Amino acid sequence: SGEEQVNTDLITLTRHVLNDQFNLGAAASGDLTLLLTAIQLTSKFIATNVRKARLINLVGLAGDTNVQGEEQKKLDVLSNDIMVNALRASGKTAVLVSEELEDAVIIEDQYKGKYCVVFDPLDGSSNIDAGVNIGTIFGVYQVQEGSKGTVADVLRPGNQMVAAGYTMYGSSANLVLSTGHGVNGYTLDAALGEFILTHPNIRIPPRGKIYSFNEGNSMYFNAPVVRYLESIKYPASGKPYSARYIGSMVADVHRTLLYGGIFGYPEDKKSKKGKLRLLYEAFPMAFLTEQAGGVATTGTGRILDIVPTSIHERCPVFLGSKDDVQDLQKFYQEAN
Numbered sequence: 342s343g344e345e346q347v348n349t350d351l352i353t354l355t356r357h358v359l360n361d362q363f364n365l366g367a368a369a370s371g372d373l374t375l376l377l378t379a380i381q382l383t384s385k386f387i388a389t390n391v392r393k394a395r396l397i398n399l400v401g402l403a404g405d406t407n408v409q410g411e412e413q414k415k416l417d418v419l420s421n422d423i424m425v426n427a428l429r430a431s432g433k434t435a436v437l438v439s440e441e442l443e444d445a446v447i448i449e450d451q452y453k454g455k456y457c458v459v460f461d462p463l464d465g466s467s468n469i470d471a472g473v474n475i476g477t478i479f480g481v482y483q484v485q486e487g488s489k490g491t492v493a494d495v496l497r498p499g500n501q502m503v504a505a506g507y508t509m510y511g512s513s514a515n516l517v518l519s520t521g522h523g524v525n526g527y528t529l530d531a532a533l534g535e536f537i538l539t540h541p542n543i544r545i546p547p548r549g550k551i552y553s554f555n556e557g558n559s560m561y562f563n564a565p566v567v568r569y570l571e572s573i574k575y576p577a578s579g580k581p582y583s584a585r586y587i588g589s590m591v592a593d594v595h596r597t598l599l600y601g602g603i604f605g606y607p608e609d610k611k612s613k614k615g616k617l618r619l620l621y622e623a624f625p626m627a628f629l630t631e632q633a634g635g636v637a638t639t640g641t642g643r644i645l646d647i648v649p650t651s652i653h654e655r656c657p658v659f660l661g662s663k664d665d666v667q668d669l670q671k672f673y674q675e676a677n
């Protein structure tokens with residue numbers, strides 16, 4: 342009829358999460374919803390700053406001055422401050438771990454809540470100046486019974502997380518979230534300032550056609566990875582896989598969740614534990630991958646079962662379609 346169809350019954354992230362808790366009969370205090378509201382706010386705020394940076398070229402080194410001669414913060418430092426401030430103010434957190442901060446933040450008693458949030462406020466920073474997609478990654482634990490909130494509450498395997506997700510800042514802001522009952526994707530409606538459910542129940546295809554590795558590191562790769570990559574580039578039958586590598590974990594994992602295939606950042610001869618951080622990169626992405634029906638491994642073991650010993654430790658990561666990741670695991674089994 343030429344008239345614009347208006348959806349008058351939008352499902353916002355908050356509505357969706359509340360509804361989930363209701364349907365699951367969860368002992369819903371609503372606390373997790375409030376925490377997620379704070380996280381949504383930080384994503385909107387960071388998205389705005391990323392956009393601004395792209396527009397007026399705010400981008401620069403920390404301590405640089407902008408055209409007005411004002412001191413400006415690098416986007417990742419700014420994003421960190423946004424998250425720490427909002428999460429503290431939410432009153433729902435006890436411990437925060439950020440890639441940007443050497444030590445864990447223990448929240449003061451007056452603001453203390455029962456959740457611990459581990460996060461990389463702005464991942465993929467090498468991509469910022471080129472306008473390529475970047476993102477925020479986060480994972481949520483509940484403080485352990487009887488604990489007042491210490492580092493011990495986050496030095497726990499990823500399988501104990503109660504929620505995990507990321508927000509990707511691209512042509513739109515996409516927040517992908519799991520509270521342990523599948524994975525859902527929400528897109529920021531800039532006019533409403535709300536994340537709207539646009540990708541309900543994301544499931545990774547059991548097999549994909551894409552591999553996503555930094556093959557520039559090939560000369561350092563170990564035999565299982567070299568042999569696996571050979572096998573998909575020179576298959577005995579069928580077509581070889583396509584290569585896609587953005588170098589922003591959030592963007593590479595986002596594509597993997599939607600299209601399938603395998604994303605990998607292996608350990609190698611130079612970096613014995615790989616590059617990616619266990620707590621706030623590997624765990625949340627492994628959590629989402631498994632919740633979407635995929636597999637996430639170090640090559641030799643389930644990522645979510647690793648017990649962290651320090652907050653910034655690294656771990657090898659392979660994740661994606663079940664069949665693809667299992668193929669890779671076979672090369673590790675043969676090597677042992």
Ligand code: AHM
Binds near residue numbers: 467590
């Ligand atoms: P960062 O936390 O310094 O931004 O590094 C993490 C990023 C990930 O987003 C990405 O998967 C990886 O580093 C890319 O590394 P490389 O440039 O070595 O391929």
Ligand code: MG
Binds near residue numbers: 463464465622
């Ligand atoms: Mg990072």
